[in-house]
Amino acid sequence: MNRDARIIAVRQNVLKRNDLVARELRQEFRTAGVFVVSLVSSPGTGKTVFLEKTLTLLQPEYRVAALVGDLATQNDAERLARSRAPVRQIVTGTFCHLEAEMVRKSLEGWSLAGLNFLFIENVGNLVCPASYDLGEDLRVVMMSVTEGEDKPLKYPPIFHGADLAIITKFDLREAAEFDLRTATHNIHAVRPEMPIIEVSAKKDIGMQDWLRFLFSAAGSGEQKAVGRKQ
Amino acid sequence: MNRDARIIAVRQNVLKRNDLVARELRQEFRTAGVFVVSLVSSPGTGKTVFLEKTLTLLQPEYRVAALVGDLATQNDAERLARSRAPVRQIVTGTFCHLEAEMVRKSLEGWSLAGLNFLFIENVGNLVCPASYDLGEDLRVVMMSVTEGEDKPLKYPPIFHGADLAIITKFDLREAAEFDLRTATHNIHAVRPEMPIIEVSAKKDIGMQDWLRFLFSAAGSGEQKAVGRKQ
Numbered sequence: 001m002n003r004d005a006r007i008i009a010v011r012q013n014v015l016k017r018n019d020l021v022a023r024e025l026r027q028e029f030r031t032a033g034v035f036v037v038s039l040v041s042s043p044g045t046g047k048t049v050f051l052e053k054t055l056t057l058l059q060p061e062y063r064v065a066a067l068v069g070d071l072a073t074q075n076d077a078e079r080l081a082r083s084r085a086p087v088r089q090i091v092t093g094t095f096c097h098l099e100a101e102m103v104r105k106s107l108e109g110w111s112l113a114g115l116n117f118l119f120i121e122n123v124g125n126l127v128c129p130a131s132y133d134l135g136e137d138l139r140v141v142m143m144s145v146t147e148g149e150d151k152p153l154k155y156p157p158i159f160h161g162a163d164l165a166i167i168t169k170f171d172l173r174e175a176a177e178f179d180l181r182t183a184t185h186n187i188h189a190v191r192p193e194m195p196i197i198e199v200s201a202k203k204d205i206g207m208q209d210w211l212r213f214l215f216s217a218a219g220s221g222e223q224k225a226v227g228r229k230q
Numbered sequence: 231m232n233r234d235a236r237i238i239a240v241r242q243n244v245l246k247r248n249d250l251v252a253r254e255l256r257q258e259f260r261t262a263g264v265f266v267v268s269l270v271s272s273p274g275t276g277k278t279v280f281l282e283k284t285l286t287l288l289q290p291e292y293r294v295a296a297l298v299g300d301l302a303t304q305n306d307a308e309r310l311a312r313s314r315a316p317v318r319q320i321v322t323g324t325f326c327h328l329e330a331e332m333v334r335k336s337l338e339g340w341s342l343a344g345l346n347f348l349f350i351e352n353v354g355n356l357v358c359p360a361s362y363d364l365g366e367d368l369r370v371v372m373m374s375v376t377e378g379e380d381k382p383l384k385y386p387p388i389f390h391g392a393d394l395a396i397i398t399k400f401d402l403r404e405a406a407e408f409d410l411r412t413a414t415h416n417i418h419a420v421r422p423e424m425p426i427i428e429v430s431a432k433k434d435i436g437m438q439d440w441l442r443f444l445f446s447a448a449g450s451g452e453q454k455a456v457g458r459k460q
Contacts, residue, residue: 006240007240007244010236010237010240014237042272042273042274042354042377043272043356043377043381043384043385044272044373044374044376044377044378044381070384071357071384071385071386071387072383072384072385072386073380073383073384075380075383075384076384094357094361094387096326096355096357096358123357124272124356124384124385125326125355125356125357126273126354126355127301127324127326127353127355127358128326128357128358131324143274144274144376146274146374146376146399146402146406147272147273147274147275148274148276150303150305151273151274153302153303153305154273154300154301154302154303154305154306154354155273155301155302155354156301156302157301157324169376172376172402172405172406175402175405176376176402
């Protein structure tokens, strides 16, 4: 087998195994009644500040938790802990994405029962996470107004595999000369009709739209995540 | 061999082969007297606008060319072609980085002789490109003021492997509440004494500092790239 064929074969095995673990995870999440959301974006798009705000807004009424992946540092887990939600850091070393097995290991010893929402923040990367199912119910792809409107066209797989697009740092749209029409057009060129929400977690723009979307997504089907804290 | 050991073995073979090709490329570049600069950053940091500006500024007096890597689209090559420099796009498909072999293939049929500078814009990614030598003389890692000051700590290998850090979108530093001192501290925590230049290619800030650095780097040693167009 030549070098390229060997790499492809190894990669397919890894993906096949990942899909099996993801399927088991999804079943576990369903049984426990927890709605699982994963976040993917470039480094620096603002996943962590968005997640911190989301956890803080949900905390009074819902039981929430988060896993956060990074090559190095516990910084994000420390930032997210300010929300007082339980948070665990997954340090990936040189891996440019999370895998289902890392999620499973990271959840060991945690009881999922009674949890309403679990958030998984992936490593900042617009390429690698695209192929790895983590067992999540909702995959959110994020891009900031400062990154340029062309990102969906240049990184199609990750936009294609997402359920919702969130445009972050919307307070900077004028300074960044961001063109929402073009961005929307490009997102829909890759993933027709994907819902899009504009937010600024820092300036509290669009966060209620996001929460409404989240409740609606969690409530559809089995109404599993809509029960509040007792 | 178990799965992880197999992946590591394949990866090491790929890297070993890449290093061999990169060494040959470096020798070719040296013989041709061309100074080669590669750019790495997140998606949306502004590599392309920075490169377009650089090519335009160099064009009157120097022979310049560029290779640009992306998963999909020829958009960047089209944008860079506005500088009137010769540009080729490398479409990587699902690869999250360029490899030396891709660079070599992309250069086929091009004469390097007489060229002063060749720029290689990598795929937007702060993880994957770190391990792949492309035969370049200077590797520039870029981060924008909107990405947050913590990027070097969270993506250490790519900062560690670079020769120069460029902070982009410096015109947005106040809107983004960017803290240059912290960013500098974090860059130097990963790569002590790495030179740092702040720029805004859009607003023409810092571009002359960058060119001075470039000439100085190209001129050191063999004075190879400092000859101007005849």
